[in-house]
Amino acid sequence: xxxxxxxxxxxxxxxxxxxxxxxxxxxxxxxxxxxxxxxxxxxxxxxxxxxxxxxxxxxxxxxxxxxxxxxxxxxxxxxxxxxxxxxxxxxxxxxxxxxxxxxxxxxxxxxxxxxxxxxxxxxxxxxxxxxxxxxxxxxxxxxxxxxxxxxxxxxxxxxxxxxxxxxxxxxxxxxxxxxxxxxxxxxxxxxxxxxxxxxxxxxxxxxxxxxxxxxxxxxxxxxxxxxxxxxxxxxxxxxxxxxxxxxxxxxxxxxxxxxxxxxxxxxxxxxxxxxxxxxxxxxxxxxxxxxxxxxxxxxxxxxxxxxxxxxxxxxxxxxxxxxxxxxxxxxxxxxxxxxxxxxxxxxxxxxxxxxxxxxxxxxxxxxxxxxxxxxxxxxxxxxxxxxxxxxxxxxxxxxxxxxxxxxxxxxxxxxxxxxxxxxxxxxxxxxxxxxxxxxxxxxxxxxxxxxxxxxxxxxxxxxxxxxxxxxxxxxxxxxxxxxxxxxxxxxxxxxxxxxxxxxxxxxxxxxx
Numbered sequence: 001x002x003x004x005x006x007x008x009x010x011x012x013x014x015x016x017x018x019x020x021x022x023x024x025x026x027x028x029x030x031x032x033x034x035x036x037x038x039x040x041x042x043x044x045x046x047x048x049x050x051x052x053x054x055x056x057x058x059x060x061x062x063x064x065x066x067x068x069x070x071x072x073x074x075x076x077x078x079x080x081x082x083x084x085x086x087x088x089x090x091x092x093x094x095x096x097x098x099x100x101x102x103x104x105x106x107x108x109x110x111x112x113x114x115x116x117x118x119x120x121x122x123x124x125x126x127x128x129x130x131x132x133x134x135x136x137x138x139x140x141x142x143x144x145x146x147x148x149x150x151x152x153x154x155x156x157x158x159x160x161x162x163x164x165x166x167x168x169x170x171x172x173x174x175x176x177x178x179x180x181x182x183x184x185x186x187x188x189x190x191x192x193x194x195x196x197x198x199x200x201x202x203x204x205x206x207x208x209x210x211x212x213x214x215x216x217x218x219x220x221x222x223x224x225x226x227x228x229x230x231x232x233x234x235x236x237x238x239x240x241x242x243x244x245x246x247x248x249x250x251x252x253x254x255x256x257x258x259x260x261x262x263x264x265x266x267x268x269x270x271x272x273x274x275x276x277x278x279x280x281x282x283x284x285x286x287x288x289x290x291x292x293x294x295x296x297x298x299x300x301x302x303x304x305x306x307x308x309x310x311x312x313x314x315x316x317x318x319x320x321x322x323x324x325x326x327x328x329x330x331x332x333x334x335x336x337x338x339x340x341x342x343x344x345x346x347x348x349x350x351x352x353x354x355x356x357x358x359x360x361x362x363x364x365x366x367x368x369x370x371x372x373x374x375x376x377x378x379x380x381x382x383x384x385x386x387x388x389x390x391x392x393x394x395x396x397x398x399x400x401x402x403x404x405x406x407x408x409x410x411x412x413x414x415x416x417x418x419x420x421x422x423x424x425x426x427x428x429x430x431x432x433x434x435x436x437x438x439x440x441x442x443x444x445x446x447x448x449x450x451x452x453x454x455x456x457x458x459x460x461x462x463x464x465x466x467x468x469x470x471x472x473x474x475x476x477x478x479x480x481x482x483x484x485x486x487x488x489x490x491x492x493x494x495x496x497x498x499x500x501x502x503x504x505x506x507x508x509x510x511x512x
Contacts, residue, residue, distance in 0.1 A: 018168055018223060020164075020222055020226070021164055021167050024163060024164060024167055025160050025161075025163070025164045026160075027491060028156075028159060028160040028163045028164075029156050029157060029159075029160035031484055031487065031488045032155075032156040032159050032160070032183075032188075032191075033152055033153055033156035034480065034484045035188050035192075035441075035481065035484050035485070036152035036155060036156060036188050036191040036192035036198075037149055037152050037192060038192070038445065038477050038480050038481045038484070039152075039188050039189045039191070039192035039193070039445070040145060040148040040149050040152055040192035040193065041145070041470050041471045041472050041477060042445065042448065042449050042452075042470050042472075042477050043189070043192070043193065043448070043452075043470075044101035044104065044452055044468070044470070045104075045107065045141060045144050045145075047094075047101070047452075048189070048190070048193035048194070048195055049195065049197075049396075049398075050119060050120065050195065051193055051194050051195055052079070052118075053117070053118040053119040053120040054118075054120050054128070054194045054195050054196070055079055055144060055147065055194045056073055056075045056079050056116050056117070056118040056120070057073070057118050057120040057121065057123065057125075057128045057132075058127075058128040058129075058131045058132030058135065058147055058194060059075050059076055059079060059132050059135040059143075059147075060073040060074060060075050060118075060128075060132075061125045061128035061129050061132050062128070062129055062132035062133055062135060062136055063113075063132075063136075066125045067121075067296070068118065068121050070121070071117050071118060071119060071121055072115050072116070072117060072118075073115075073116055073117075073118050073121070074113040074114070074115065074116075075113065075114065075116035075118075076110070076111045076112070076113060076135065076139060076143075077108050077109075077110040077111065077112050077113070077114055078107045078108050078109055078110060078111065078139050078140045078143065079107065079116055080107070080108060080114070080116060092104050097451075097455060098455050099455065100452055100453065100454065100455060100466075100467040100468040101452055101468045102467050102468040106140070106141060107140050107141055107144065108140075109139060109140050110139070111139045122243070122292075122296075122297040123196065123241050123242060123243075124239060124240045124241060124242075124243075124288055124291050124292070125240075125291075126236055126237065126239070126240025126241075126288075127196040127199060127237065127240040127241045130150070130154060130237075130240075131147050131150055131151045131154075131194060132147065133150065134146035134147050134150055135147060144194070145471065147194050148192055148193055148194055149192075151191065151192070151193065151194060151195075151198065151199060152191055152192045152198075154199055154237070155191040155198050155199045155201075155202045156191070156202075158199065158202035158203050158205070158206045158230075158233075158234060158237070159183075159202045159205070159206070161206045161210070161226070161230045161234075162179070162202070162205045162206040162209045162210075162230075163176060163179075164226070165206070165209040165210055165212075165213050165226070165227055165230065166179070166209055166409070168213055168217065168219070168223060169212070169213065169216075169217065169413075170217070171416045171417075171419070172416060173412075173415075173416050173421060173499060173500060174411075174412035174413075174415035174416050174420065174421070175408075175409050175410075175411075175412030175413045175415075175416060176412065177412060177430065178353055178357075178408040178409065178411055178412035178415075179205060179405060179408050179409050179412065180437070180492070181349050181353065181408065181433070181437065182346075182349065182350070182353060182401075182404050182405055182408045183405075184328055184329050184330070184346050184401075185329060185330045185338065185342060185440070185441055185444035185445065186327075186328055186329055186330050186397075186398055186401070187201055187401060188441070189330070189448075190398065190401075196240065196241025196242065197241070197242075197398055197399070197401070199237055199238075199240075199241070200237075200238055200241055200242065200245050200248070200401075200402055201401045201402045201405055202405075203233075203234040203235075203237040203238035204234075204238050204245075204248045204252065204402035204403075204405060204406055205402075205405040205406060205409060206230050206234040207230075207231060207234035207235055207238055207248075207249065207252045208252040208255060208256070208406050208409055208410075209230075209409060210227045210228070210230040210231040210234060211231055211252060211253065211256040212256055212259075212413075213227040214227050214228065214231065214268075214273075214274070214277065215256050215260055215264055215268055216256075216259070216260065216264060218267050218268075218271075224273055228273060228276070228277045231277055231281065232277065232280045232281065232284070235249060235280075235281050235284050235285065236284050238402070239284065239285065239288040240288075242399075243292040243297075244383070244399065245402070246285065246288060246289065246292070247379070248402045248403065248406070249281075249285060251372065251375060251403065251406060252406060254371075255368045255371075255372065255406065255410055258364055258367070258368050258371075259363070259364040259365055259368060259413075308388065310385050310388060310389075313384060313385050313388050314381050314384075314385050317380055317381040317384050317385070317395070318377075318381055321377055321380070322347060323397075324380060324395070324396075324397035324400070325346075325347050325350045325397060326343040326344075326346075326347050326397070327343075327396060327397030327398065328346065328350070328397045328398060328400075328401055328404065329342050329343040329345075329346035329347070329440075329444070330342055330343065330444050330448075338443070338444050338447060338448075339443050339444070339447050341439075341440060341443055342440050342443055342444045342447075345436060345440050346440065350404065353404070353407065353408045353411055354373045354376070354407065354411075356411070356415070357369045357410070357411030357412070357414040357415055358370045358373065358411075358414075360414075360415060360418055360420060361411065361414025361415050361417060361418055362414060362417040362418040363413075363414060363417040365410050365411075365413040365414035365417055366414040366417075368410045368414075369407050369410045369411040369414050372403060372406055372407035372410060373407055375403055376400060376403045376404060376407060379400060379403065380395050380399070380400055383395060383399075421500045422500050422501070423500075426500060427496045427497050427500055430496055431493055431496060434489055434492055434493060434496075435489065437489075438485040438486070438488070438489045441481075441485055442478075442481060442482060442485055445477075445478070445481045446478050446481070449462065449470070449474050449477060449478060450462040450474075452468055452470070453466035453467065453468055453469070453470075453474050454466060454467055455467065462474055463475050463478075
C-alpha cells in the first residue's frame, strides 16, 4: 500500500529510464491506419460530409491559393463531377435506396484549373496543405483516394503518439482503455476521408496527453523531445481546420493546469524546454486566431434571418443531447444510419465514460472530467444558439468528438487514481466489452459496404453480385476489417491480465 504522501504525487514522478515503446507505437499505427484505410476505400468518393469542398480546398492550397475569391477557387478539373447539381457533389444516390453509387459518373480527367466552389474557404489552410500533396502527383480518382489515405496516415500517427505517451504515465490502466472505447466507427470513417474532423479528434487527444507528460512527469531524453514535438504538431493540426478547435486547445491546457501541483509548477517553470514549447504553441494559436478573425472569415448569414426563439433553440438542443451522442457512432455516411446495435452500444459507452469517472474517480482529474462533461453538453447548445439567426440548424454530433476523447482520457486518469480493478472479474468484464467493441465496428463497416453495393439489402448480392464495387471489393474489404479488428482485440485481450496485475509504481521523490 502506498504511503499517502507518495500517493499524492505518484503521477508527478520524473521518468528517465523508459525506452521508446516501438511495439506499442507500431501496432497502434498499423492497426488504426489499416482500419481507416478500409473506410477510405469502402466509401464512395464525395460520400463523406462536405468532402467535395475539402478536396477543392486541399488541391488549391498546395498550389498556392490559400485565399480564394469568396467561395470560388481555381481547382483541377477532375474535382468536378459531370452532371451533378453542384461541383463535386454526388446527388444521384444520396437518400435514394433504390440506387447505388454506380449511377454517379467518375471524376473527369485533366488537371487544368477552373473555377470550382468550396464551402471550406474559411477553414485554416494547415490541414489542407498537408493532405493536398498527392494531388500534385496524381489526378482523378487516384488523387482523391491518395488524399484520403494520407489523411488517415496522419491521424493514425497522432493516435499512436497519444497511446505511446499514455503508456509513459505511471499507473496507466483505465485512461488508454476509455480512450480506445470512444474511437467510434464515426471517428474511423472521418479519419479515412478528406475532412479535418478526424484529425481534429486525434490531435486533441495527443495534445492533452503530451501536455500532461510535459507538466507532470518531467521527462528527459527521447520522452522530452517526443512529448514536446507531439504537443507542437498536435496544436498545429487541431487548429488547422475549424475555428471551434481553438477551444479544444484551451480545454486541454486548462485540464493540465488544473491537475498541476505547486511542485509541478516549480519544476516546470525552471525548464528551458517549457518556455520553448509554450512559445511555439502561443505562436501557432495567435496565427490561427488571426486567420479565423479575418473579416473575410466572418459567418455569412442567410438572405433572411432565421425565425425562432433562442430560448426554444437551447431547450431543443438540450433535449436532443442523447440524439447527438447517437450520431457520434455513425452519422454521416451520406444517407444511411447504422444497425441499431451500433448507436445503442456507443451511447451506453458515452454514458459510462461521462458518469463512472465522476462517481468513482479520485483526485483533481475527477473534477476536470466533470468540467469536460459539462462542456461536452453545453458547447453544442451555446454554438447552435449563437449561430441560429445567421445560418439556422447547423450542429452535428461529430463536431464535439474531440471533447469526448479528452474527457475519456482524464476520466481514465481519475479511475487510475482510485486504483480500481486488479481482479479477474474486472478483466473478464473488460474482455466482454472488448468483444462488443470489435463486433460493433465490424457491423457498422459491413452495413455501410452493403448499402453502397446493392439496393435490396441482400448480403448474398452484396458479397457476390454487387451493383457497385469499391476498390478492393466488398469481400476483400470486409475480410480486411475483420482481420484487423480480430488482431487488435487479441492484442488487447492478452495484455489485460498483466496490465491489471501490475502493482502501482512507487513514486519517486519530487524534483526540487
